[in-house]
Amino acid sequence: MQCISIAVKHKYAHTQRYRKREMKGGLIFLLAFTIIGLGVCQGGELKKHFYKDTCPSAEDIVQNIIWKRVSTNSTLPPKFLRMHFHDCFVRGCDGSVLIDSTANNTAEKAAVPNLSLGGFDVIDEIKTKLEETCPGVVSCADIVALAARDSVSFQFKQPIWEVLTGRRDGIISRASEVLANIPSPLFNFTTLKQFFANKNLTVQDLVVLSGGHTIGVGHCNFFSNRLYNFTGKGDEDPSLNTSYAAFLKTQCKTLSDNTTTVAMDPGSSTSFDNHYFKILTQNEGLFQSDAALLTDNNSTIIVHEMLDSDNFFTEFAQSMKRMGAIEVLTGSSGQIRKKCNEVN
The missing domain is CATH 1.10.287 (Helix Hairpins)
Structure with a gap:
């Protein structure tokens, strides 16, 4: 209070x-x-350099392994960014997205929005090294938050946002809770706004964090309705740039294609920058949720403010910090998992 x-x-x-x-x-x-x-x-009790006394090399270990892996695999930054987002929006940033299903429980990993997540093997590699160095000290939730930052920051060779640490790991992971918490690429603006408000995030956060779509790919089945059956009459989404729509049809040839992927930010899909907002103003946002940002006056204003690169990087850093603090477990809550894919 x-x-x-x-x-x-x-x-x-x-x-x-x-x-x-x-x-x-x-x-x-x-x-x-x-x-x-x-x-x-x-x-809560998140703070800078939480592990400076208990595991001084923790953040260096995470960065070193992440940078080593990203140097040979440019698909990892969007994967870790998305993993962090999906983790925080379900039960808060508690590493619950990392837990495997068991005979008695279907975990978050098994939910449809999480089936395309990747990079779990790198998280496990980091956890193994940290357990060898400082057993039982560094949480999997913090590893995910640091991995997102460090993977995106690799191209700049320095951190581009601050990650406060001190999260503890959750012990509950349920696939049944995912759809009710993670925003869908099919959402309109009103629904997107409500999902973010449910996490105490604002329209500013919604627009700015959508800028993360500047890296990575999207699967055809999450936007092909905009190409072939937008209102159920075999029509195209009129808000979609016609030239861009024609290009997308060459990549996604049917409504049922669920394997083909397309860059979310053509020409800049491996470079983290504000180019997403440039294509958005040209009606070339890939998902319906992207186009939705231009259907509200306030969010449209923010979109145009993000055309300034300095504004975008400043605001993205702040929004990531706020997202990384959603419903965190700190102090004696939760646990420090020995393995990230299972509870102790």
């Missing part, structure tokens, strides 16, 4: 002091203070 009241106090003070200011600027300022309040609440 205390941190929420602090946010409200800042919001009230700002309103009184700057009520004559331009509305847009005021709203952005209010949003910033409100998010700070929520972030502190959600983040």
Whole structure:
């Protein structure tokens, strides 16, 4: 309650002091203070260099293995970014997406949105090395958060956002909880906004984090309805750039194709940058959820603000920090798994 009241106090003070200011600027300022309040609440006891005394080399170990693997496999950054996103949106950032199913439980990994996740072997490699170095200290949840940051940062040879650590691992992983929590690429803006609000994330976060689609690929079956049967009448999505649609039809030839993949950001699919927002303004967003960002006035404004590269990198860092604090387990909650794919 205390941190929420602090946010409200800042919001009230700002309103009184700057009520004559331009509305847009005021709203952005209010949003910033409100998010700070929520972030502190959600983040619990996360902090910089949580392992500096208990496992000083932890973050270096993660970075070294990730960079080694990414140097020979450029598909890993989007995979780790997506893994972190899917982990945080179901039961919070607790590493539950890593747990294997058992005879008595179907885990998150087995849910449809997670079937195309990858990179679990690298997470296991990192965990093995950390257990050899500092047994029972570093959580799998923190490994996922660091792996997402370090894999994307490889092209810059330096971290591009700060990862607070101190997460603990969850002991529950249920496939049945995934669809109700992870936003679908078929969602419209209203539903996307609600799913993010459910995690105390804002429209700003929704738009900015969608910029992660600048790397990686999408499967045809998640957008081919936009090409062949948008309203159920064998039609094409009128909001989709016609030239881009024609190209996509050469890649995804049927509605039933569930194996072919297409770059989400053509021409920039292995480079992390703000190019996604450029193609979005040209109506070349791959998914319906991408195009949805242009159906709301506020989100459209944010999309255009992200055309400035510095703005995008600054905002992406902040949104990733907020996402990484969703419903975290800290202190004595949860556990530190010995193996990331199973509970102790």
